[in-house]
Amino acid sequence: MIELKNVIKKYPNGIVALKGIDLKIEQGEFAYIVGPSGSGKSTLIKTLYREERVTSGIIKVNEYDLMRMTHKQVPYLRRELGIVFQDFRLLPRLTAYENVAYAMEVIEKRPEEIKSRVMEVLEMVGLKDKIRRYPNELSGGEQQRVAIARAITNKPSILIADEPTGNLDPDTSNEIMDIIERINQQNTTVIMATHNQSIVNQYVHRVLTIQQGRLVSDQEEGGYRYED
Numbered sequence: 001m002i003e004l005k006n007v008i009k010k011y012p013n014g015i016v017a018l019k020g021i022d023l024k025i026e027q028g029e030f031a032y033i034v035g036p037s038g039s040g041k042s043t044l045i046k047t048l049y050r051e052e053r054v055t056s057g058i059i060k061v062n063e064y065d066l067m068r069m070t071h072k073q074v075p076y077l078r079r080e081l082g083i084v085f086q087d088f089r090l091l092p093r094l095t096a097y098e099n100v101a102y103a104m105e106v107i108e109k110r111p112e113e114i115k116s117r118v119m120e121v122l123e124m125v126g127l128k129d130k131i132r133r134y135p136n137e138l139s140g141g142e143q144q145r146v147a148i149a150r151a152i153t154n155k156p157s158i159l160i161a162d163e164p165t166g167n168l169d170p171d172t173s174n175e176i177m178d179i180i181e182r183i184n185q186q187n188t189t190v191i192m193a194t195h196n197q198s199i200v201n202q203y204v205h206r207v208l209t210i211q212q213g214r215l216v217s218d219q220e221e222g223g224y225r226y227e228d
């Protein structure tokens with residue numbers, strides 16, 4: 001579960017990117033974060049995986065209280081989370097297989113176990129036949145599939161996606177959304193920032209709208225439109 005109470009984020013330059021966010025997301029939910037450019041979507045997402053520390057308020061992710069967490073505890077929080085970005089962020093010198101294997105927790109795992117899990121997630125995203133390709137030998141959609149496989153390899157309870165279809169054409173975006181939907185159906189919470197209104201209309205879920213650092217709308221179904 002994710003819970004935010006009166007979360008305020010002020011950057012060192014004085015910009016207050018989050019102005020008192022109250023929010024609860026239950027395990028297994030799928031929530032979009034939408035809103036105009038600069039409204040605070042990425043900031044909100046970054047606070048969840050502790051890339052940014054919030055200035056005040058309460059922020060909890062599963063059993064972790066992010067305000068009280070020490071630096072040493074951050075890797076434990078990150079184990080609960082899979083994170084996917086618009087620009088894929090694959091390691092260019094590693095193959096698709098290696099990118100996924102590199103991210104896998106290997107402690108106390110036998111080599112066959114590691115191989116079987118990596119193949120399982122690559123198969124799940126439909127890339128089993130391209131495991132030896134390097135990122136520059138894959139299309140954008142294929143790179144995002146590898147990034148998603150990497151994000152779920154440690155079976156996170158929450159998948160965080162910041163504009164996962166931002167660099168993809170409409171057909172490829174739908175293919176990626178179908179994969180994210182399937183992950184959500186396995187009771188993984190999905191939190192996804194997006195500008196893509198057609199996806200929000202097509203794959204109907206909870207829609208959290210942020211404007212100027214405030215949560216202005218929280219709807220169970222799609223349909224809310226903002227002026228960008």
Ligand SMILES: Nc1ncnc2c1ncn2[C@@H]1O[C@H](COP(=O)(O)OP(=O)(O)OP(=O)(O)O)[C@@H](O)[C@H]1O
Pocket residue numbers: 011012013015016017035036037038039040041042043044
């Ligand atoms: N590291 C930073 N330092 C200072 N200000 C920042 C930083 N990151 C973001 N901001 C500011 O905080 C506000 C919210 O930015 P944020 O990136 O969260 O918006 P966003 O809704 O994700 O925008 P976009 O849709 O364009 O990605 C903006 O005014 C932005 O300029």
